[in-house]
Each structure stands twice: as C-alpha cells, then as structure tokens.
Amino acid sequence: MTHLLKIKYCTKNFKNGTKPVYKAMKDKFPDIKMKKSDCLGNCKTCRHECFAVVKSKMVSAPSAEKLYKELKKLIG
Template sequence: MKTIKYCCRNERLGSKTVYKGLKHEYPDVKQKKKDCLGHCKQCHKQCIARVGKGNLVCADSPDELYAQLKRIIEQSREKECVTV
C-alpha cells in the first residue's frame, strides 16, 4: 500500500477525522500530514487525500472520503494476496 497524504489546510473540512479513523483501523498503513498537497482548488471545496504520487481522492464529506480510502486499502491488500 502506498502512503496516504493529507493536506493540513483541509482539516477544517474533516480530513483529520479520516486520518485518525484510518490510523486506528489500519495502523500498518503509512499516512502523512503535509502542509499543502498543491491541489488548493479542490482542497477548499472537498475533503481530499492523495494516495501515492498522483492519485487524488476527493469526497463531499469525511465519511465518503473514509469509505473511498478504505476501499482503496482493501483493494490494495487483495492485490498483494494474489501476487504473493
């Protein structure tokens, strides 16, 4: 699983709760908070996170972002099980 990065400026829209929830449920997944991810137009409108180097995940609510990231994590784990 690649690292999930969050914009610290996006915390006001709820990304902080997503970070904490995933940290609790998936302690082995690498997560980082960055001062800015460089996607300011999206960041002001929606909850965002970046998976890996370029996969920006956007959602209208923290719950939706959490569900999308959880799905990405699960899919990543399924691929790891198949290739091993």
C-alpha cells in the same frame, strides 16, 4: 500489501473535515504510512472537498464520511 501504501493528507484540508478521517484511518490501518503536509498544492479541491493523496493519485469526496469510505475501498 497495505504496508506499501502511503496516504498523504493536507493539514489545511483538516478544517473541511479530513482530520477525523486521518485519525480513523491511522487507528484502523496502523500498517499504512500516513503523512501530513502543510499543503499538497490541490487548493481548488481543498476549498470545496475532503481529499487525500494515495500513491500520487488524489482521492476526493464531498464529505469526510464519503472520503473515509473511498479510502477503505482502495485499501480493500
């Protein structure tokens, strides 16, 4: 089931701490498709929080650790 999941990351959000989340998720869940984009158009969220897009739904958190936990929770 996890191989059907796709997580998109905004490279502009990497400076907010999302880059280690991207790397950790890639290492822990190699069967999930991870995609980096220059901009995902969520600029208001991007300025204040870490975020990723899972199945067209934005997942955001105030810190990289919390975002990682949220993504892991979604995966199951």
